[in-house]
Each structure stands twice: as C-alpha cells, then as structure tokens.
Amino acid sequence: MSSQRREPRSRLLVVDNSIFFRDVLAETLRSKVNQLAIDSVKSCQEAQRLLQTYPGQYLAVVSGLILADAREGEMLDIALENQVPAIALTSALDAETRQVVMDKDVIDYFFKDQDGLQDVVDLVSRLLRNESHKVLVVDDSPTYCTYLKVLLQRQHYQVITAFSGEEAVDILSRANNDISMVLLDYQLPGMSGYDVIRRIRKQYTSAQLPVIGVSGQMDQQIPAQILKCGANDFMYKGFTVEEFYSRINNIMDLLVSMRELQDAAYKDFLTGLHNRQYFYPHANSLLDRAEKKNANIGLAMMDIDHFKRVNDTYGHNGGDEVLKHVANLMQKKLRGEDLLARLGGEEFCIIFYDMTAELMVQRLEEVRMAIEEAEIELPEHTLSVTISMGLKVRNDEDLESLMESADQALYQAKEGGRNQLIVA
Structure with missing residues (x-):
C-alpha cells in the first residue's frame, strides 16, 4: 500500500494576454473562491517569477494557450515542470487545437467566453474539494497504478494504491470510512475484481462508496458483469484522459451532492451539530x-x-x-x-x-x-x-x-x- 497527502495549496495563478479577460476571470475567482489568493499576470516571464517565489503553493495555473512571450503553449509546460496542474484557455476549440492542448497534459481546457469563465471557477472549486477526498486504486501492475495515481493527483485527489484484491479489502477494513472512491482492475491475481466489489457492497452502498471498474480486455461481457455486481461505472483501459476525468468527476460530484443531502438530514440547522x-x-x-x-x-x-x-x-x-x-x-x-x-x-x-x-x-x-x-x-x-x-x-x-x-x-x-x- 502507498499513500501521499499533499499540503493544501493557497494560491492560484492566472496568465493571459487579454487584460480584460484576465481581470474579469481573476475577480470572478476572488469572489467565488475566497480560500485562494489569486495572482494575475500577462506574460510567461512574470508567471515563472511567481512560481519561483511561491514554490508548492499554487493549486493550479490557468493560462492562455498563446502568450506574447510563449506562443506555443510553453506556459503549460512550465507549470507542469513546477509540479503545478495546468488549465488551458483557448480562443479556438477545433480538433487540432484540442490535440495540441491535451498533448500538454493539462487537466482541462476551456473556451475564452462567459461560459468558459464559469467552467474555470467550477473546476477550481472542484480541485479544492478534491484535496479532502481519497481514492483507492487497485491494479496488479505497478506501472498502471502509477499512471492512474499521476492523473488523479493532478486533480488534487489523495491516492492510495493496492496491488491485489486482498490488499484492497484490508485497506478498506482499516480506512475508517475515509475513502471516497475505488478504481479497480477487474482482473486481479487471487481475489478478483468481481469478488472485491461484492465484498465492498456488503459494507457500503453505491452512494456511500462509488466503485469504477476498469479492464484491459475488450470483452463486451465484462462491463455488464462489473456493473451487475455493484460497480457505479466502467472504463476500458484505452480511455482518453478527458474521458477519465469526466467519469471520475461526474461520480464525485454525485457523491458530494448525496453527502450534502445526508448532512442536511443529520445536522441541527441552528448549531451545525449532529442531530x-x-x-x-x-x-x-x-x-x-x-x-x-x-x-x-x-x-x-x-x-x-x-x-x-x-x-x-x-x-x-x-x-x-x-x-x-x-x-x-x-x-x-x-x-x-x-x-x-x-x-x-x-x-x-x-x-x-x-x-x-x-x-x-x-x-x-x-x-x-x-x-x-x-x-x-x-x-x-x-x-x-x-x-x-x-x-x-x-x-x-x-x-x-x-x-x-x-x-x-x-x-x-x-x-x-x-x-x-x-x-x-
């Protein structure tokens, strides 16, 4: 088993050529996400200086794809070199631009318009929320576990890894209900993914602990088997990063909504204490x-x-x-x-x-x-x-x-x- 918890990040960096768009985005973020200090600059050079001034403090960099001093998306690369997740802003959403952006390993990209502003705010809020959620990744391949761990940590999830079904069950038995999601390979040595899901469902409902099954075998029977035994969703291992993040975030959004409803039912409205x-x-x-x-x-x-x-x-x-x-x-x-x-x-x-x-x-x-x-x-x-x-x-x-x-x-x-x- 391995686990890593990052220190909470306290700043967000916005980089864009357009003074108007940059200022509107920064002010919107300040009003909607008041847990973060918002830094706003126009150039890659200024952004690099801030990344060096506040190492390890940025939750993410939100950057235009094209800057005056970085016309090939270099700012996104620099963010990743500093181990800061990158969110791209673009004036075009054609297939070629999308491919260029996703090749930069960004966590998402948005069009520079009013809807894009709200999308950025929603994503930043989600990144903050994710810091309090643990995801258990179960796969017998250390290489694949590491790959999924990197993807999840870019979205600021805490990640625990297990390399067998037995290890996963043991981790869950000692977790004190603080794991929010399980990402599970269907084919595992010893206890199968099917058996692990069955064990999980004896203790947790699908609303309490979502499970996403994955498989490298392109067998059409596997998704049905995994979903029938209690998984919330399924992905083949050939997924795109966009698909991966969309499925993970959709399920986590639903989990958070369910917990908020439960909290409302279980909290005293006046004092905030349990009822x-x-x-x-x-x-x-x-x-x-x-x-x-x-x-x-x-x-x-x-x-x-x-x-x-x-x-x-x-x-x-x-x-x-x-x-x-x-x-x-x-x-x-x-x-x-x-x-x-x-x-x-x-x-x-x-x-x-x-x-x-x-x-x-x-x-x-x-x-x-x-x-x-x-x-x-x-x-x-x-x-x-x-x-x-x-x-x-x-x-x-x-x-x-x-x-x-x-x-x-x-x-x-x-x-x-x-x-x-x-x-x-």
Whole structure:
C-alpha cells in the first residue's frame, strides 16, 4: 500500500494576454473562491517569477494557450515542470487545437467566453474539494497504478494504491470510512475484481462508496458483469484522459451532492451539530467498536442552565444565539472524533471514545468553564450562561442505560446548584 497527502495549496495563478479577460476571470475567482489568493499576470516571464517565489503553493495555473512571450503553449509546460496542474484557455476549440492542448497534459481546457469563465471557477472549486477526498486504486501492475495515481493527483485527489484484491479489502477494513472512491482492475491475481466489489457492497452502498471498474480486455461481457455486481461505472483501459476525468468527476460530484443531502438530514440547522437522527445509530456503532477493541467509552449529558429564563428575557432570537455560542465553544474544546450532538432544546450529548475517565472529566470541566467565562453579545445586551453536566463511564451498559445514568447525574448537578459536573 502507498499513500501521499499533499499540503493544501493557497494560491492560484492566472496568465493571459487579454487584460480584460484576465481581470474579469481573476475577480470572478476572488469572489467565488475566497480560500485562494489569486495572482494575475500577462506574460510567461512574470508567471515563472511567481512560481519561483511561491514554490508548492499554487493549486493550479490557468493560462492562455498563446502568450506574447510563449506562443506555443510553453506556459503549460512550465507549470507542469513546477509540479503545478495546468488549465488551458483557448480562443479556438477545433480538433487540432484540442490535440495540441491535451498533448500538454493539462487537466482541462476551456473556451475564452462567459461560459468558459464559469467552467474555470467550477473546476477550481472542484480541485479544492478534491484535496479532502481519497481514492483507492487497485491494479496488479505497478506501472498502471502509477499512471492512474499521476492523473488523479493532478486533480488534487489523495491516492492510495493496492496491488491485489486482498490488499484492497484490508485497506478498506482499516480506512475508517475515509475513502471516497475505488478504481479497480477487474482482473486481479487471487481475489478478483468481481469478488472485491461484492465484498465492498456488503459494507457500503453505491452512494456511500462509488466503485469504477476498469479492464484491459475488450470483452463486451465484462462491463455488464462489473456493473451487475455493484460497480457505479466502467472504463476500458484505452480511455482518453478527458474521458477519465469526466467519469471520475461526474461520480464525485454525485457523491458530494448525496453527502450534502445526508448532512442536511443529520445536522441541527441552528448549531451545525449532529442531530438525534445521526446520534443514535452512530453512538451504537461507537459502542460496538469500543467493545471489539476494548476501548473506554464515556457519555455525558449537558443542559444549559435556566435556558427558559434566557428565552423569556431575550426572546427566541437571543436563545438561538446562546445555543449557537455554546455549541461553538463545545466544538472548539472537544476532539473531532468525539461524537457531539444537540438532542433537542438546550440539551446536548457527547460520547468520548478511547479516553481515560480522568481525561473525560478534564475535557468537560474545560468546556464548562469556557461557557461560564464567555460573554455572548446580543444586539442590545451582553449575557453569560452556565451549563450542568452528567457523565457516565461505560462498564457493560447499552446506549439506553448509559444515557439514563448520565441523565440521572445531570439531574443531580441541577439539584445541587447547577454549573457543575457530576460523575455517575
């Protein structure tokens, strides 16, 4: 297995003869893609200087095919020499120009018009998005694995490679659901591509983990077999780079859209935390994993003190601001792997995974004190709130029993004067 994660790129370079087109494109990118610093120049010489000034910082170079000092598309070659993906802009889209551009190993090319502007913005946004996605490439040929890896890394995907079906299954079993797509050769030694897909589909749906099958055999039966066993798409190995990127990006776009819909269903609209629908199945999964790995689990119930009084005094808008502020403080103080959810009203719940009881208490006390000390700014008022907490460290309880014990501890914290943590 091999994997490589690149450092996030923070800049984008636009190079074109036309001052008007260059400025419009740069301003459009600045307004739509505000994560990047946009550098805009007219010549290859200026672009080279910037590439040397900011090595390793450019997400991509967007360049006209013909420049005053580089009339044969040399700017695209220079970008690749600096290990920066290149996007070509052209005033002609005939077959000859297309071939010239694709021979430069660009990731895409666009016509210099209004539609082309939007296409560039969409592609740059996709490149940024791709940096958070891992693709597993499975092929018994190291040479072909390397070829696919290079193509995918130009689009800023993180790439993991495996050279057998068994290795691929092992990687997926340890991946913690962080692989976004599998690119799989149908014919593998040992476990076949067909068997690998069947194993994948026992754990993931086609919407959760897309699989694209590939084959070097021009057998018309193979695509049907691969698609029937659960692949999302199929390509023969003689594909063009354009076809490859189109298929990969179309499936990734669909995956991202599906995840956004799922996030909307599983996120609390006000605080951005997970909601009840997300919490219960994932909490049970955490408990199962902890049992298998003999890991420590703790569950805390938390409730904002006198929240009804906040709503009565400052209105529901004030109450909403308090909920958002408290949720934000919790997220800052807790680990990303901790399961934090708003269960309803002013009630929150957190599950600590693989953490000592002492550290759980320490983290919760840090959260409690941060909330107590914070000032919440409202349009005409400044207020502060406190929170009560109940913690139960798991022995052999199921989720319902854990929550009941933590809730009883929370009740004791409320009865004992609030603004405190009680451990059951």
